[in-house]
Amino acid sequence: MAGVIRDLTDAEARRALVCKWGEVPDDVLPAWVAEMDYAVAEPVVAAVQDAVAAGMLGYPRVGAGGPLGEAYAGFARRQFGHDVDPERVVPTVDVTAGVRLALDALVPPGPLVFPVPGYAPQLAMAEVTGRERLDLVVDPDAERAELDLDLLDHHLARGARALLLTQPHNPWGRAFTRAELEGVRDVVLRHGALVVSDEIHAPLVLEGAEHVPYLAVEGTADHAVAVVAASKAFNIAGLKCAQLVTTSPALHERLVSVPLARNESWSVLGVAASEAAYVHGDAWLAALRVRLAEQRTLLGSLLAEHLPEARTRPLEATYLAWLDLRAYGHDDPAAVALERSRVQVAAGHDYQPGLTGHVRLNIATSPDRLTEIVRRLASALT
Numbered sequence: 001m002a003g004v005i006r007d008l009t010d011a012e013a014r015r016a017l018v019c020k021w022g023e024v025p026d027d028v029l030p031a032w033v034a035e036m037d038y039a040v041a042e043p044v045v046a047a048v049q050d051a052v053a054a055g056m057l058g059y060p061r062v063g064a065g066g067p068l069g070e071a072y073a074g075f076a077r078r079q080f081g082h083d084v085d086p087e088r089v090v091p092t093v094d095v096t097a098g099v100r101l102a103l104d105a106l107v108p109p110g111p112l113v114f115p116v117p118g119y120a121p122q123l124a125m126a127e128v129t130g131r132e133r134l135d136l137v138v139d140p141d142a143e144r145a146e147l148d149l150d151l152l153d154h155h156l157a158r159g160a161r162a163l164l165l166t167q168p169h170n171p172w173g174r175a176f177t178r179a180e181l182e183g184v185r186d187v188v189l190r191h192g193a194l195v196v197s198d199e200i201h202a203p204l205v206l207e208g209a210e211h212v213p214y215l216a217v218e219g220t221a222d223h224a225v226a227v228v229a230a231s232k233a234f235n236i237a238g239l240k241c242a243q244l245v246t247t248s249p250a251l252h253e254r255l256v257s258v259p260l261a262r263n264e265s266w267s268v269l270g271v272a273a274s275e276a277a278y279v280h281g282d283a284w285l286a287a288l289r290v291r292l293a294e295q296r297t298l299l300g301s302l303l304a305e306h307l308p309e310a311r312t313r314p315l316e317a318t319y320l321a322w323l324d325l326r327a328y329g330h331d332d333p334a335a336v337a338l339e340r341s342r343v344q345v346a347a348g349h350d351y352q353p354g355l356t357g358h359v360r361l362n363i364a365t366s367p368d369r370l371t372e373i374v375r376r377l378a379s380a381l382t
């Protein structure tokens with residue numbers, strides 16, 4: 001049924017989510033990696049089943065645009081009010097690869113600015129693209145997680161050539177406002193730098209917030225590329241298909257003229273699933289956002305009851321809550337929770353090396369499981 005979020009049973013989740021559930025022992029409740037304990041949307045399942053039945057298991061279409069470009073452009077228009085030229089939608093294997101490709105193909109040698117805490121695998125993105133990483137660190141005591149524009153200015157003045165933005169941000173849970181993004185634009189323009197905007201979480205903006213694509217901000221066309229995907233919102237990361245979006249003809253040209261050896265291997269099934277998600281997924285996505293907003297509310301009351309000393313900032317987007325548990329006195333609360341209570345959350349120091357007392361908690365599960373997760377966390381930490 002369209003628009004219905006079906007919780008997977010434990011047995012189904014263990015079978016379906018071989019990373020989130022399969023990498024932990026059977027008695028451990030997993031709330032770590034960014035996958036959701038929900039059945040995949042029916043239009044997406046149907047598209048993949050049809051493709052498999054038809055033997056569509058060869059190479060994908062090569063090149064920009066096409067039905068995938070049209071599908072994403074329609075989705076961006078309906079979901080974000082953002083006009084994208086379908087011909088400027090370039091497939092790539094996944095968001096990680098897309099970010100790497102954008103950096104390699106578009107950004108001259110020089111340091112990379114990265115907001116921290118940041119998506120753990122991207123902490124290494126500077127190094128693997130041959131750059132120094134210059135961090136924009138959020139003070140754990142800050143009321144609100146914000147991009148430090150003065151520090152961005154300083155890093156760019158020191159020679160950094162690009163900002164790897166995550167919009168909305170994992171693990172800050174922020175959806176940056178247009179005014180904030182205009183601030184970024186002004187600083188970046190002053191230094192002639194580029195922005196690679198990882199927008200994988202864009203469809204996961206929750207009630208009360210709005211996703212503003214960086215490329216929808218006036219004056220960003222010539223210095224930015226967005227990396228987008230249906231994978232996170234539709235729980236299909238294993239199908240391997242993301243997209244690079246540009247507005248500038250020059251940047252687009254450079255992306256599509258990279259040798260195939262630099263950008264190949266997205267999957268034909270990933271394309272089929274992404275097209276289905278973008279074209280037929282709105283009702284399911286709307287229901288998902290309602291569910292996640294309910295889970296957010298539930299988390300608030302569970303924390304108030306069981307972990308009243310936990311500090312959180314409002315979760316505006318994503319299903320990944322960032323918890324400051326320093327008050328409970330454990331340097332590595334994730335390890336303590338795993339050992340004492342058999343619940344797996346992600347350790348804060350994975351997102352910011354050296355940070356103590358923080359965890360990232362995945363709320364995309366059933367209300368019962370979330371209740372049990374927080375109960376176990378509390379019994380381990382208090």
Ligand SMILES: Cc1ncc(COP(=O)(O)O)c(C=O)c1O
Pocket residue numbers: 034093094095096097119166170198200229231232237242
């Ligand atoms: C901000 C961010 N970027 C990229 C990824 C990974 O995307 P992919 O699996 O398409 O490489 C994630 C996964 O959670 C993420 O949170």
